[in-house]
Amino acid sequence: MGGLLGWSELMLALLLIFSMQTGSGSVNAVGPPDCSYIRTFSSNGASGVYSIQPEGFRFSFEAYCEMGTNGIWTVIQKRTGGAVTFDREWAAYKNGFGFASWDHWLGLEKISAMTKDKSKRWKLRVDLWDFEGGSAYAEYEDFRVGDESTNYRLSVGRYSGTAGDAIRGAYPGVDQNGYGFSTFDHDSDGCNPCLFGDIATNRCTDFNSGGWWYSKCGSANLNGNWHPKGDNIGWSSGLHWLTWKGPAPYSAKATRMMITPM
């Protein structure tokens, strides 16, 4: 047993050394910096999971590339059900979790690395599906996420779409643009406390759960708890985009967030 463990640890160490070397840039042949390059790397160019490595990032990783009619997008978030829990700590949101081919959060380090080059502009698209067969979308120009020292601060520019601009808020004072990311173990939500009727809260995650760019909790959060059809309205934690469906909070059936260079 001890011998087997020693062997697996040795293999892990070798893998780590190898990945550090490949990440150094000199042996960098692992993949494109984001999905928009896939067609030049791959002949068939179908939607699916590809290996990408943003410039300056330490290692390559799997991401889902959506080959759309309006661009090739790198998916950074997807929800279709409750099997993958999104009520997770800072480290999980930092590094990512779930399955690239299915429900997942790509990870703030990766999103930040992709969008940090100020000479490049990025568009964010948010897709929302309801339980009644409908859908809506929101697009933001100049999407960017800062590094960890800024708590992965969110920046978005001009909005367009059919779902409403829930990031800037369904009501005044809750603008999430320019706010850092919060999880239950990492609070930068601007509540100390926030008052909702008779309820005072210091942490949006106490009610809204998940991790998000909470600003006084706000009107958008797609990383809350997933709820099934018929039991999806009125929960404080859900897949909420309150400019789309509200004021009674409607939790979406499915969501997707993805980015592409502008």
Ligand SMILES: [Ca+2]
């Ligand atoms: Ca707080």
